[in-house]
Amino acid sequence: MKQDLAHQPRQDNAATLRFDPVPLEILPPLADCAILLDIDGTLLDLAPTPREVWVPPGLEATLTGLHARTGGAMALVSGRSLNDIDLIFAPVRFPGVGGHGAEMRLTGDGELMPTQAPPLDKDLKGRLAAIAKLSPGILLEDKGYSLALHYRLAPHAEKAIYEAVALIRAELPSAPIEVLPGKSVCEIKHAGFTKATGVLDLMQHAPFQGRRPVFIGDDVTDETVFAIMPDLQGFAFSVGRHSRGVAGHFEQPRDVRAWLASLLQRG
Numbered sequence: 001m002k003q004d005l006a007h008q009p010r011q012d013n014a015a016t017l018r019f020d021p022v023p024l025e026i027l028p029p030l031a032d033c034a035i036l037l038d039i040d041g042t043l044l045d046l047a048p049t050p051r052e053v054w055v056p057p058g059l060e061a062t063l064t065g066l067h068a069r070t071g072g073a074m075a076l077v078s079g080r081s082l083n084d085i086d087l088i089f090a091p092v093r094f095p096g097v098g099g100h101g102a103e104m105r106l107t108g109d110g111e112l113m114p115t116q117a118p119p120l121d122k123d124l125k126g127r128l129a130a131i132a133k134l135s136p137g138i139l140l141e142d143k144g145y146s147l148a149l150h151y152r153l154a155p156h157a158e159k160a161i162y163e164a165v166a167l168i169r170a171e172l173p174s175a176p177i178e179v180l181p182g183k184s185v186c187e188i189k190h191a192g193f194t195k196a197t198g199v200l201d202l203m204q205h206a207p208f209q210g211r212r213p214v215f216i217g218d219d220v221t222d223e224t225v226f227a228i229m230p231d232l233q234g235f236a237f238s239v240g241r242h243s244r245g246v247a248g249h250f251e252q253p254r255d256v257r258a259w260l261a262s263l264l265q266r267g
């Protein structure tokens, strides 16, 4: 049955939803929720390179609507920097947790809140960046507090990248850094912050405070947020796979977009 559906042309509307049933009824009214959304692989389809993602028609209106209907308690929770997120959704800006918890902003036009994310050491960054020379197609993304080595265009280089990073880490055993494996990306960042620490921080401030968070994410880094949802009386949903502790899962970002549009209609 699933195979048949997979071959049908599909559109972003509620009539063509395809995912494990995630009944809207289990959620409180939007006025009592904080909607927290991962970006790549959750709201947006994955693209060959970070710069090639695009915002499909209707998504901006859905997000803007959710932001309004939750009294501003709708935030993007991403591994991308907030600056990068703003470019993707320009000219609209949303509250957000960026850089895997390195940055946090309570309103779209608000100041960054102080965080615990120091910049990555310059020499270390230089050594990590040199790994990109291992193969054509490895892309560098410098977020200041972290460095990402993308190998979606050079999948054969994955093993060599992780080995090179491990070698550098072995030479610097006391460096307060950690490796975050993502989707065709190896990211090296300071230890001490995660998406979960960012969300916990966000949820301590108005308009998020006191609401029940609804978080949707697809990647390993989103699991830190799945894990804290019970303590926050929240709901977690995964995309593309079942994850431990989630209330349901979506197959693809288009299913998430359609579900969010239905949620907005329900109120």
Ligand SMILES: O=P(O)(O)OC[C@H]1O[C@H](O[C@H]2O[C@H](CO)[C@@H](O)[C@H](O)[C@H]2O)[C@H](O)[C@@H](O)[C@@H]1O
Pocket: 038, 039, 040, 041, 042, 045, 046, 047, 048, 049, 050, 051, 053, 077, 078, 079, 080, 081, 141, 148, 150, 152, 182, 183, 184, 185, 219
């Ligand atoms: O936490 P997210 O919002 O899911 O961000 C995770 C990473 O997303 C971006 O990389 C990923 O998406 C790219 C575009 O689809 C894709 O080319 C790449 O292979 C993926 O890893 C972004 O560039 C990273 O900074 C984020 O950490």
